[in-house]
Amino acid sequence: MSVSDQNPLVDQLREVHTEALERLVLVSDLTALDDWRVHYLGRKGALTQVMRGIGTLPTEQRPQVGQVSNEVKSALEAAFEAQVGAIKQAKLAKTLAQERVDVTLPGYPVSLGRLHPSTQTLREIAAIFGGMGFQIFDSREVESDYYNFELLNIPPYHPARDMWDTFYVNERVVLRTHTSPGQIRAMQAFHPDPIRVILPGMCYRYEAITARSEIMFHQVEGLAVGEHITMADLKGVLVNFARRMYGAERQVRFRCSHFPFTEPSVEVDMDCIVCNGAGCTLCKQTGWLEILGAGMVHPTVLRNGGYDPERFSGFAFGMGPERIMMQKYGIDDIRYFFSNDLRFLEQFG
Amino acid sequence: MIRGCIRDMSMRAPLSWLKDFVDITIPLDTLVDRMTMAGLEVGGVEHIGADWQHDKLFVGEVVEVSAHPHADRLVLATVAYGQGEPQTVITGAPNLKPGDRGQKVAFAVEGAQLHDGYSETPRLQTLSRTSIRGVESAGMVCSEKELGLSDDHTGVIILDPDLPVGRPLKDALGDVVLEVELTPNLARANCIVGLAREIAALTGQPWRAGPAAAAGSLVPTTAYGSVASADAELCARYSASLIENVTIQPSPPWMQRRLQYAGQRPINNIVDITNYVMLETGQPLHAFDYETLQGGVVVRRARLGETMQTLDGVERQLTTDMLLITDDSGPIALAGVMGGAATEVTEGTRHIFLESANFNFVNIRRTSQQLRLHSEAAQRFGRRVDPDLTISALLRASRLMETLGGGALHPDIADTYPAPSSPKTIMLRAAEVTRILGMEFSPADMTRILTSLEFGCMTYHKNGDTRLEVAVPSHRLDVSEPADLIEEIARIHGYDAIPTTLIRDVLPPQRSQSHLEGLEQTRDILVGCGLTEILSYSLSNLDSINRARTEGPPAVADDYIGLANPISQERQLLRQSLLPSLLETLSTNRRYRQRMALFEIGRVYQPQAGEELPREQRYLGIAITGPLLPRSWHDADEPPQFGWTHLKGIIDTLVQRLNVPQVRFAAATHAALHPARTAALSVNGEALGIAGDVHPQVCERFDLAGRSVAMLELNLDLLLAHRQPRHYQPISRFPAVLEDVALVVDDDLPAQVVEDAIRAAGGEWLRDVTLFDLYYGEPIPDGKKSLAYALTFQADDRSLTEDEVRVLYRRIQAHTAAELGAAMRE
Ligand SMILES: [Zn+2]
Numbered sequence A: 001m002s003v004s005d006q007n008p009l010v011d012q013l014r015e016v017h018t019e020a021l022e023r024l025v026l027v028s029d030l031t032a033l034d035d036w037r038v039h040y041l042g043r044k045g046a047l048t049q050v051m052r053g054i055g056t057l058p059t060e061q062r063p064q065v066g067q068v069s070n071e072v073k074s075a076l077e078a079a080f081e082a083q084v085g086a087i088k089q090a091k092l093a094k095t096l097a098q099e100r101v102d103v104t105l106p107g108y109p110v111s112l113g114r115l116h117p118s119t120q121t122l123r124e125i126a127a128i129f130g131g132m133g134f135q136i137f138d139s140r141e142v143e144s145d146y147y148n149f150e151l152l153n154i155p156p157y158h159p160a161r162d163m164w165d166t167f168y169v170n171e172r173v174v175l176r177t178h179t180s181p182g183q184i185r186a187m188q189a190f191h192p193d194p195i196r197v198i199l200p201g202m203c204y205r206y207e208a209i210t211a212r213s214e215i216m217f218h219q220v221e222g223l224a225v226g227e228h229i230t231m232a233d234l235k236g237v238l239v240n241f242a243r244r245m246y247g248a249e250r251q252v253r254f255r256c257s258h259f260p261f262t263e264p265s266v267e268v269d270m271d272c273i274v275c276n277g278a279g280c281t282l283c284k285q286t287g288w289l290e291i292l293g294a295g296m297v298h299p300t301v302l303r304n305g306g307y308d309p310e311r312f313s314g315f316a317f318g319m320g321p322e323r324i325m326m327q328k329y330g331i332d333d334i335r336y337f338f339s340n341d342l343r344f345l346e347q348f349g
Numbered sequence B: 001m002i003r004g005c006i007r008d009m010s011m012r013a014p015l016s017w018l019k020d021f022v023d024i025t026i027p028l029d030t031l032v033d034r035m036t037m038a039g040l041e042v043g044g045v046e047h048i049g050a051d052w053q054h055d056k057l058f059v060g061e062v063v064e065v066s067a068h069p070h071a072d073r074l075v076l077a078t079v080a081y082g083q084g085e086p087q088t089v090i091t092g093a094p095n096l097k098p099g100d101r102g103q104k105v106a107f108a109v110e111g112a113q114l115h116d117g118y119s120e121t122p123r124l125q126t127l128s129r130t131s132i133r134g135v136e137s138a139g140m141v142c143s144e145k146e147l148g149l150s151d152d153h154t155g156v157i158i159l160d161p162d163l164p165v166g167r168p169l170k171d172a173l174g175d176v177v178l179e180v181e182l183t184p185n186l187a188r189a190n191c192i193v194g195l196a197r198e199i200a201a202l203t204g205q206p207w208r209a210g211p212a213a214a215a216g217s218l219v220p221t222t223a224y225g226s227v228a229s230a231d232a233e234l235c236a237r238y239s240a241s242l243i244e245n246v247t248i249q250p251s252p253p254w255m256q257r258r259l260q261y262a263g264q265r266p267i268n269n270i271v272d273i274t275n276y277v278m279l280e281t282g283q284p285l286h287a288f289d290y291e292t293l294q295g296g297v298v299v300r301r302a303r304l305g306e307t308m309q310t311l312d313g314v315e316r317q318l319t320t321d322m323l324l325i326t327d328d329s330g331p332i333a334l335a336g337v338m339g340g341a342a343t344e345v346t347e348g349t350r351h352i353f354l355e356s357a358n359f360n361f362v363n364i365r366r367t368s369q370q371l372r373l374h375s376e377a378a379q380r381f382g383r384r385v386d387p388d389l390t391i392s393a394l395l396r397a398s399r400l401m402e403t404l405g406g407g408a409l410h411p412d413i414a415d416t417y418p419a420p421s422s423p424k425t426i427m428l429r430a431a432e433v434t435r436i437l438g439m440e441f442s443p444a445d446m447t448r449i450l451t452s453l454e455f456g457c458m459t460y461h462k463n464g465d466t467r468l469e470v471a472v473p474s475h476r477l478d479v480s481e482p483a484d485l486i487e488e489i490a491r492i493h494g495y496d497a498i499p500t501t502l503i504r505d506v507l508p509p510q511r512s513q514s515h516l517e518g519l520e521q522t523r524d525i526l527v528g529c530g531l532t533e534i535l536s537y538s539l540s541n542l543d544s545i546n547r548a549r550t551e552g553p554p555a556v557a558d559d560y561i562g563l564a565n566p567i568s569q570e571r572q573l574l575r576q577s578l579l580p581s582l583l584e585t586l587s588t589n590r591r592y593r594q595r596m597a598l599f600e601i602g603r604v605y606q607p608q609a610g611e612e613l614p615r616e617q618r619y620l621g622i623a624i625t626g627p628l629l630p631r632s633w634h635d636a637d638e639p640p641q642f643g644w645t646h647l648k649g650i651i652d653t654l655v656q657r658l659n660v661p662q663v664r665f666a667a668a669t670h671a672a673l674h675p676a677r678t679a680a681l682s683v684n685g686e687a688l689g690i691a692g693d694v695h696p697q698v699c700e701r702f703d704l705a706g707r708s709v710a711m712l713e714l715n716l717d718l719l720l721a722h723r724q725p726r727h728y729q730p731i732s733r734f735p736a737v738l739e740d741v742a743l744v745v746d747d748d749l750p751a752q753v754v755e756d757a758i759r760a761a762g763g764e765w766l767r768d769v770t771l772f773d774l775y776y777g778e779p780i781p782d783g784k785k786s787l788a789y790a791l792t793f794q795a796d797d798r799s800l801t802e803d804e805v806r807v808l809y810r811r812i813q814a815h816t817a818a819e820l821g822a823a824m825r826e
Helices: A008-024 A030-041 A046-056 A059-098 A117-130 A159-163 A181-190 A231-246 A299-304 A321-329 B028-037 B169-173 B184-189 B192-203 B253-261 B269-281 B361-370 B376-381 B387-405 B430-437 B443-452 B482-493 B514-528 B542-547 B579-589 B644-658 B696-701 B716-721 B751-762 B802-820
Strands: A142-144 A168-170 A173-175 A195-204 A216-226 A252-259 A262-271 A288-297 A313-319 B009-014 B041-048 B057-067 B075-080 B087-091 B104-109 B113-115 B124-126 B130-132 B135-137 B139-141 B175-182 B225-229 B235-244 B286-289 B297-301 B307-309 B315-317 B323-327 B330-334 B352-359 B413-416 B424-429 B456-462 B465-472 B596-606 B615-625 B663-667 B673-683 B686-694 B709-715 B737-746 B766-775 B784-793 B823-825
Touching: A008 A030, A008 A046, A008 A059, A030 A046, A030 A059, A046 A059, A117 A195, A117 A216, A117 A231, A117 A321, A159 B184, A181 A195, A181 A216, A181 A299, A216 A231, A216 A288, A216 A321, A231 A252, A231 A262, A231 A288, A231 A313, A231 B430, A252 A288, A252 B028, A252 B184, A252 B482, A262 A313, A262 B482, A288 A299, A288 A321, A313 A321, B009 B041, B009 B184, B009 B192, B009 B253, B028 B041, B028 B175, B028 B192, B057 B169, B075 B139, B087 B135, B087 B139, B104 B169, B175 B184, B175 B253, B184 B192, B192 B269, B192 B443, B225 B235, B225 B413, B235 B297, B235 B387, B253 B269, B269 B286, B269 B376, B269 B387, B286 B330, B297 B352, B307 B330, B323 B352, B323 B361, B352 B361, B352 B387, B361 B376, B387 B413, B424 B430, B424 B482, B430 B443, B430 B465, B430 B482, B443 B456, B443 B465, B443 B482, B514 B596, B514 B615, B514 B644, B514 B716, B542 B579, B579 B596, B579 B615, B579 B709, B615 B644, B615 B686, B615 B716, B644 B663, B644 B673, B644 B686, B644 B709, B644 B716, B686 B696, B686 B716, B709 B716, B737 B751, B737 B802, B751 B766, B751 B784, B751 B802, B784 B802, B802 B823
Parallel strands: B225 B297
Antiparallel strands: A142 A173, A168 A173, A195 A216, A216 A313, A252 A262, A262 A288, A288 A313, B009 B175, B041 B175, B057 B075, B057 B104, B075 B087, B104 B139, B113 B124, B130 B135, B235 B352, B235 B413, B286 B352, B297 B323, B307 B315, B323 B330, B424 B465, B456 B465, B596 B615, B615 B709, B663 B673, B673 B686, B686 B709, B737 B784, B737 B823, B766 B784
16 A cells, blocks of 8 residues: 555645656756756755645654655756756767867977088987997088198008098198098097097088089098907998998998008998899999998008007998988988988978 | 098099900909909999990901992992802992902891991981992991991991901900099009909909010110109109001001090091000100100209190190100200190101000199199199109000101100119018908918008917018008008908907997087977977178178178189188078078078188187077967968067077077167067076077068068077076975066066066065066056066965965065156056
8 A cells, every 4th residue: 555545735746756857868068957946846845845844744644755855856866967967968068069070180380400411410320330339529611731641641642541532721721622631630630649530520522512522521430549440340330330320231241452551451431222132223233322431540641640550450430421311311412411402301301 | 631632533444455464354243343442443344345236246357448329428329248159239438439349347137236337316227238339238348336336427347357258246345435434543554454353353363464574674774765763753764765657547346446445436447556555654745756856855944934835725824843755955844744835745746655654643733733734644743643653655656657657666665763762671460351341361361362462471470479561562652551551451352351250349438418419409499389490501702791791891801711623603701600691591481481590500701810620519590480380270361470579589498408598689680680579588697598589671681571570589508508507396285376566667678677676576476477468558648558467476485375475576666666656557
């Protein structure tokens, strides 16, 4: 037997409950929801009206009806809160949907500059040799003939002078044709300590400016002097360099050559990065690309630098960052490097 | 150190010629590789006759030549070629005439692939049966051009008479030519014999010297004349021979072929023989017409003011450093460089006076360079020639003149050798080889290698030390010390056989690289500011320098370090400023870039009084123009453009990040810049650089008219030298007090002065001063401006009280009023 059978107020409470819930689901905005709340749960609302009748009931019936009315009230309040949440959520979802952007549109431009490709390569070279203990030694560009040639075992009118086409300031002063005079300056600065330095810098050569030759270019010279420096060490250092610069799979070969300031002298080739040694136009069908000149420091040069060649030995090497870039990227015109065409410079880094 | 044109000699060596002196037993590829690895770089291999078909091209013999019945210029040649019956073919070659017979020719049969004799560019075509004016022709007698040997199509090629008829042409005439590129130290290998000797050592074969021709007596004075060297230092040796009654005629086909393959044009037997022997032995020779000589030959320096006419017809002004060959009449040749016109061998020459001498290489180089006269002889003498070579080369050439010129060699050889070379010996310690190469060689291995190169070796063991006493052969002018021998051992053994190790030596002391790191830090800061690095030529010109100047006297070349031998007008002075090249870069890129924000870090070169070498300093240059940001769809209608304030912001950022708080700006003028928008920068009172908007007239000159361009140039070395160490500032736990102050000051008072005054008055609790407003106009009177600053006060040890801040605030007010006449705006 149910309470409603015994009391019409209970029936009224049930009716209010049912009706309120039915109407609540139709409410979709916060204003209408507030109206609903006032209508059913307000001080003059439907539920309050019914509950006022409780006072007219016989005392023994009051607790029972009171309990029902509290249940209905809690249920309606909970339903109200839930609906508030739902409506807010729906509203937020709608707002967010309206905030849609085309994620494929270009973003706001950021201005970040670039390093010159030669600088990038110089840094790469410096980092690789830095890892092997080579520091940087900076040396002048306008040099005396004495440092650029004579101290490097290249006397005046020696046939080896034909190896360099030189810009002269006067009979005694030249624009350095290579970074090698820096070897002497480094030795004179550091002897009798052992030396491990690289010497990056701009060099000059009296040559027509064409796609294949420039009057100005960077070189990175390397120099190691000590009491136990061997040609085997030279090979090891350069193999490591080539593999880090060009890739771990690179093959390197050491070919006999001649520089007046080293003996033995070598030229270092790497298997061609385009054809992997099969032969192509870049490597002139030889399968090899020349990447470096190197050798054991000539005793005369060691002596000129202040080291006793009977006790000390050393190796030196030299490479061209622009040539390295040209090989790595297939750049076919060396003039790009110093003509400052932004369409070129902006392709790197 | 790096490659450049380090191989400036190149030798074309026909394999057939090399094989006269050494057996080549290994495959061509292996030979090429071994030579290249040993420093004799084979830059190219030319296969002569590679495309001559074995069954289509033969050595033929002309059996009969008769006139063509219907054409005057053509003949019918009947040629036997060893395959069936002789064929009759038509030819228009002028060197086959009716009645001729017996010539050996290159004969092609139907189907042969030949070069088109009439095409400008090489073009292969297949020989087919033709009929010219009713006469059928099934084969062809070939010209050099048709065989692809040269461009010569004037006649058919005549072969050596002793070639057997019917031999495939490829076997008779085909060859392989190695193009060997040589470094200066390998001058000895710039000849066939020299290369053969190297190949012998590299392949373990003996080399064959030519037949030792027995010489008659070697005397300075002979029946046909005397020779003397008046300067033993410049002419160590002078040898000569007389070949009488020669007939000047073409040299035989085999010699012409070899010369041709080696890159020389055949001329006549006498010239060809001197060239041939020079290519073979490396000894330059010179042939005089004996009947033009007057009296004995003396080698001496030229006298003051002396002149002579060289073979090329040029009258040469000589200096007393130049060496001459003279006779009683005066100069007859410029020693080792070029012969004289008066004694030249001509068609009518009957007797040859043949010179084979040795001259000082430095002197020859100097003469050749001073006269700008470059001959093959001068190039060879200039790289040193073995003085022991004169006689053998002389005899080789003289004998050839006998056989090929029908002459008779006089039994006496004229020879003076005032400065004979002395044999050299070098002591080589085995331990030294190991010390340099990082690998051990046994005395036996070293001896084997050195002996293969004709060094003499004796091994000594003493106190556990092994030494080789090495005798240097006379042709190894490049070897004088142990290092030279170590290189030879490594080279012949092969560099690839040397182990690969990492340095075992101690790591040298590591030194501070602060300045160099500062350069890189500067680059990184500027890249972060949106600038792109450029690198310009260090060499400039006055036009370009003066284009970037509006006022003041123009720059003159004397103020610059200039080149004595510039390669172009454009690149002849060493720059002293980065501004001209920055402007040029803006100018050349203006067509494809609106926004340009560039920097360059590069050296400038200032002459120093009393110093031979200039002062080299690294400068920083910046140039900005165009919109602040790359163009995008976000842009306003008129996007903001770069100008002075942006440049100032970049400089402020750089100075702040490098931590050089001492940098100051002051209004200034500069030849390239806007007179009212230019700042001079200084650091600790020393001039640092300039910055400002570029003068509109300068913009115009660089095709930048109407653009706003701002530029900076400063002495980066100086800026970096003034970097201050960074100090850590603990973050105060106590609140900061923020106050604004607005000061009205004279319009021409620099803002930096105002800020300095505020800071000076604010003391240590004034932590930050930020200008947030600059205002002109009502109610500020004309000639005045209002500067509003946000001030931050803070202490590290406690909260500042209102009273304390008020005191400071008043102090700032009083100080700026007293020092700058500033009025505080309420
Ligand atoms: Zn390749």
